[in-house]
Amino acid sequence: MIRTITFPYIRFPAYPTDAFPVRTFIERPALQTTIEYQGKVFPNFFFSIIDSGADSCVFPSVIGRQIGIDIYSGRSEATVGVAGSGTTFYHSVTVHVSIQGQLYHFDCYAGFLDGLDQFGFGLLGHHGFFNLFESVTLDSKKKFVELKVEIP
């Protein structure tokens, strides 16, 4: 049986730039998430963006350090993306997600990237998130996300 989970985009403030001088907000497909490492859970939710361009799930290093992850001890991979180039360090965590008041969790070999610290969001990418679902639809026109998950 396939279950469909639908939820809306979130509108965040944006500030004028040379390229987009009149844009005042940006709408992103984001979820409330938190992470757990060796039994220690980050105490608050934070937003993570469902990112079809991300190969894996990546979180700000500063969030990982709050729950005792020795970031630089993880296996590393060079990364190019939102924060320029950098090195992402991977650790096994559990990701908790709140969707419409329902809590879900999944184990994830997730990256931690210093360059995301100033961004303050996590990224939910293909390895670890998209591959949990039969399909992930980002409806950028109607501003909603649709996840189809197989229920055994």
Added chain:
Amino acid sequence: MNEQGQIIDLSELLRPFKGKWVAISGDKSQVLCTAFTIEEVLKESEKYKGLEPIILRVPDEHTAHLL
């Protein structure tokens, strides 16, 4: 759309806090506290545990998302 169907609009709620870490209530209706570091906002948000805080950093300027 909100969680029942309408977009969740945090743009005006968060706009005054450019460059700061912010904790908002779990129902996304109010800002609970703000700080310049994640450590400070986590400490301050402990007072509001019952409101299930969500933390985020409001950008200094619009940041393109390219990953």
